[in-house]
Structure formats: C-alpha cells, structure tokens
Amino acid sequence: MSHIETQCIHEGWKPAQGEPRQLPIYQSTTFKYDTSDAMGKLFDLEAEGYFYTRLQNPTNDAVAAKITAMEGGYAGMLTSSGQAANFYAVFNICECGDSFLASSSIYGGTFNLFGTTMKKMGIECIFYDQSMTDEEIEALMKPNTKCMFGETITNPTVGIFDIERFAKLAHKHGMPLIIDNTFATPINCRPIEWGADIVTHSTTKYMDGHATAVGGAIIDSGNFDWMAYADRFPGLTTPDESYHGITYAAKFGKAAYITKATSQLMRDFGSIPSPQNSFYLNLGLESLHVRMERHCSNALAVAKFLKDNEKVAWVHYADLEGDEYHDLAKKYCPKGTCGVVAFGIKGGRQASIEFMDKLQFASIVTHVADAKTCLLHPASHTHRQMTDEQLIEAGVAPDLIRLSVGIENIDDIINDLKQALGQ
Numbered sequence: 001m002s003h004i005e006t007q008c009i010h011e012g013w014k015p016a017q018g019e020p021r022q023l024p025i026y027q028s029t030t031f032k033y034d035t036s037d038a039m040g041k042l043f044d045l046e047a048e049g050y051f052y053t054r055l056q057n058p059t060n061d062a063v064a065a066k067i068t069a070m071e072g073g074y075a076g077m078l079t080s081s082g083q084a085a086n087f088y089a090v091f092n093i094c095e096c097g098d099s100f101l102a103s104s105s106i107y108g109g110t111f112n113l114f115g116t117t118m119k120k121m122g123i124e125c126i127f128y129d130q131s132m133t134d135e136e137i138e139a140l141m142k143p144n145t146k147c148m149f150g151e152t153i154t155n156p157t158v159g160i161f162d163i164e165r166f167a168k169l170a171h172k173h174g175m176p177l178i179i180d181n182t183f184a185t186p187i188n189c190r191p192i193e194w195g196a197d198i199v200t201h202s203t204t205k206y207m208d209g210h211a212t213a214v215g216g217a218i219i220d221s222g223n224f225d226w227m228a229y230a231d232r233f234p235g236l237t238t239p240d241e242s243y244h245g246i247t248y249a250a251k252f253g254k255a256a257y258i259t260k261a262t263s264q265l266m267r268d269f270g271s272i273p274s275p276q277n278s279f280y281l282n283l284g285l286e287s288l289h290v291r292m293e294r295h296c297s298n299a300l301a302v303a304k305f306l307k308d309n310e311k312v313a314w315v316h317y318a319d320l321e322g323d324e325y326h327d328l329a330k331k332y333c334p335k336g337t338c339g340v341v342a343f344g345i346k347g348g349r350q351a352s353i354e355f356m357d358k359l360q361f362a363s364i365v366t367h368v369a370d371a372k373t374c375l376l377h378p379a380s381h382t383h384r385q386m387t388d389e390q391l392i393e394a395g396v397a398p399d400l401i402r403l404s405v406g407i408e409n410i411d412d413i414i415n416d417l418k419q420a421l422g423q
C-alpha cells in the first residue's frame with residue numbers, strides 16, 4: 001500500500017475473516033474482562049488492551065492509524081478538535097516556565113491559544129515572521145525555547161511555510177518542528193518527508209470534508225531524539241510518577257511522544273472524539289484524494305478568473321504563476337496547494353460585504369475546506385472587533401475575502417462569482 005490513494009481507503013481498519021468490511025463504530029465507553037487479574041495486567045502495562053474510551057477506542061485508533069500511514073508517521077492519535085491537537089502537541093513538550101516559537105501567520109484560533117491562553121499556564125509563545133532570516137529568528141530563541149511551530153499553508157493568508165528550512169533551523173537548536181498540515185492534507189504535502197517531527201490537523205476541514213464533525217489529529221514521526229537532549233525535555237526523559245514511574249523516551253522509544261500524549265494528557269484533559277465522529281472522519285478520508293484534486297483544479301480556475309477581473313484588487317493563491325509563494329508551492333505541493341483563495345474587491349470593506357451578500361450558492365459560513373463553496377470576510381466576521389489599522393498589523397487586509405472553493409462544477413462557481421460582481 002505504498003500509494004496514498006490506496007492508503008486513504010485501506011489503511012486503519014483491517015478486518016479479519018467474517019468481520020465488518022466498513023469500520024465499525026465501537027460506541028462503548030468501556031470493555032469487559034473475565035477476571036480481575038486480566039484487567040489488573042492492563043493497568044500495570046503488562047498486557048495491551050482496551051479498557052476505557054478516554055484512553056483508547058478501537059474506532060478512534062483505526063482512524064488515527066490511517067492518518068499516521070498517510071503522513072508517513074510512526075504513531076498518531078485523534079483529538080476532539082484541531083484546537084485540542086495543537087494544544088496537546090505543544091503542551092506534551094513545553095511545561096510552565098518554557099517558551100516556544102510559532103509563526104505569526106497561523107490560524108487565529110491557534111494564535112489566541114498560544115499567545116493568550118497558554119501564557120496563563122506560564123508558557124510563553126514567541127511569534128516570528130516567516131520572512132525573517134535565520135539569524136533574526138535565532139535572536140528570538142531563549143535557553144528555555146523548546147519547539148517551533150508553523151502551518152504548511154497559512155490560514156487565512158494562504159502563504160507557504162518553508163518546512164525544510166525551518167526544520168533545519170529547529171534541529172540546529174535541538175528542538176522539534178511541529179507542522180499544522182490542515183490545509184495541504186497529506187495528499188498534497190507530507191511534512192515529515194521535509195524534516196518536520198510532528199504533524200497536526202484540524203480534521204474538521206478537508207479530511208472530514210463535508211462539514212459534519214469537528215476533530216483533530218497528532219502524528220509523530222518518531223524521529224526526534226529526546227534522549228539526546230534529555231535535560232531539555234524532562235517530561236519525556238525523566239520518570240512520570242503519575243504513570244508507574246515510567247520514563248517515556250526510555251520505555252517507548254519512537255512511540256514515546258504519542259504514548260505520553262495519550263496516557264498523560266488525554267487521561268487528564270480528556271478531549272477525545274466520539275467514535276461516531278471518527279466514523280464520519282473515516283468516510284471523508286476514503287475520498288480525500290479525489291476531492292483534493294478537484295478542490296485544487298477548481299481553485300486554480302477561480303484564482304485565474306479573479307486575477308484577470310477588473311473589479312478585483314488582488315489575489316493570493318500560491319498555485320498562480322507570479323504569486324509570491326509560487327516557488328515554495330511547487331516545491332512542497334507539486335500536485336496543488338488547497339482550495340482556499342484569498343482576494344480583495346476594489347472598494348475595500350464595504351464593496352466586499354456587498355459582493356458577498358449577492359452570492360447565491362456560495363454561502364457565508366464560519367468554515368473552510370469542505371465540499372461546498374463558502375466564504376468568510378475576516379474584517380466583518382472572525383476579526384470583527386478590530387479597526388482597519390489593527391487588521392493590517394495582524395496581516396489580515398480589511399478587504400480580504402477567504403474563499404473556500406468547493407467541488408461543484410467550475411462553470412457554476414465562476415458564474416456565481418460573476419453575477420455577484422455584477423458582470
């Protein structure tokens with residue numbers, strides 16, 4: 001199963017003779033054992049088995065295994081949302097008193113989580129600009145800086161992250177690189193192949209693909225050598241008294257990071273997906289490769305249409321010839337980036353609002369990256385409280401429209417945009 005198209009369909013749930021062909025929904029919080037001793041062995045980690053769904057569930061685990069295979073990772077887990085995935089991914093490494101680096105162009109929800117909420121937990125996020133030189137970023141690093149974070153394709157500005165370059169920089173300073181690969185999906189980019197150590201997802205987007213279930217995933221490559229920097233990562237390299245005194249990196253090797261995130265963070269915070277939602281996610285994954293192709297070809301056609309349109313002020317889409325991220329897009333996403341196009345209408349904020357209100361089937365929603373064409377105007381929605389000056393400072397132009405191109409017929413999509421532009 002070396003091809004990702006086949007992995008989308010066949011990885012994860014592998015039925016034995018007579019078992020259901022489709023992934024069963026193990027909608028059960030608990031699992032039964034015949035003797036007290038048999039269950040006791042699970043708690044002593046002497047035997048493997050399911051006992052409580054907050055820790056492990058066969059439906060959730062099968063879907064995690066599928067995404068792990070697709071990303072070329074070593075171990076993975078699902079979470080109840082992309083927010084939970086990014087929080088766990090960093091909190092599994094950083095403790096109170098630590099700091100970490102994150103690109104300033106990340107998704108607004110992650111920006112808030114890292115910059116405001118984690119600060120209250122005593123973890124400092126140092127934001128860097130992706131256009132900074134290595135030296136400028138190195139100048140931001142502190143002795144307590146433990147990892148680096150970025151998005152393959154930034155939401156909503158659709159820039160491309162130079163994964164290979166930042167992986168080298170992180171490794172030079174003894175820290176892992178975490179990549180949020182939500183927009184590209186492993187169909188279009190596999191960050192681990194470029195040196196990323198840990199990959200996260202909001203599976204809510206293309207992976208689910210039909211706007212049915214909020215979810216997240218964390219995939220570890222198993223490549224980062226925690227023991228080589230044992231003093232810097234005590235959570236992984238010293239005994240966990242709350243978990244049988246186990247030292248994760250010593251006992252679990254390449255599975256250390258995910259084992260810790262499951263048996264410590266998930267045990268204590270409990271942000272698991274429901275097995276029912278994981279079933280929906282699995283259905284989405286089965287057609288991900290087919291949908292991504294159509295999302296990309298439709299988005300490229302839309303970007304070209306907008307680029308040539310006299311009413312449009314500007315367009316960002318990295319697959320467009322001449323886009324500032326075009327070279328990076330060709331390197332990291334040779335099959336295409338994603339279905340999201342950012343653009344502005346001449347006339348600014350008000351003209352953008354009027355354009356959006358005239359659209360017919362392209363709908364205004366707080367969502368992105370599903371089968372239906374949809375759009376959002378950050379200045380009037382997600383970033384509503386900000387003035388134009390504040391928006392520009394945050395890198396979000398007041399006229400920016402985030403258009404998520406769906407998989408409908410391309411002529412219908414363009415016709416809808418045309419009539420809304422009054423053409």
Ligand SMILES: *Cc1c(COP(=O)(O)O)cnc(C)c1O
Pocket residue numbers: 081082083084086107109110151155180182183201202203204205214215216
């Ligand atoms: C949506 C999104 C998230 C947050 O995911 P939820 O599933 O909404 O919690 C994180 N990162 C990116 C890039 C996203 O687009």
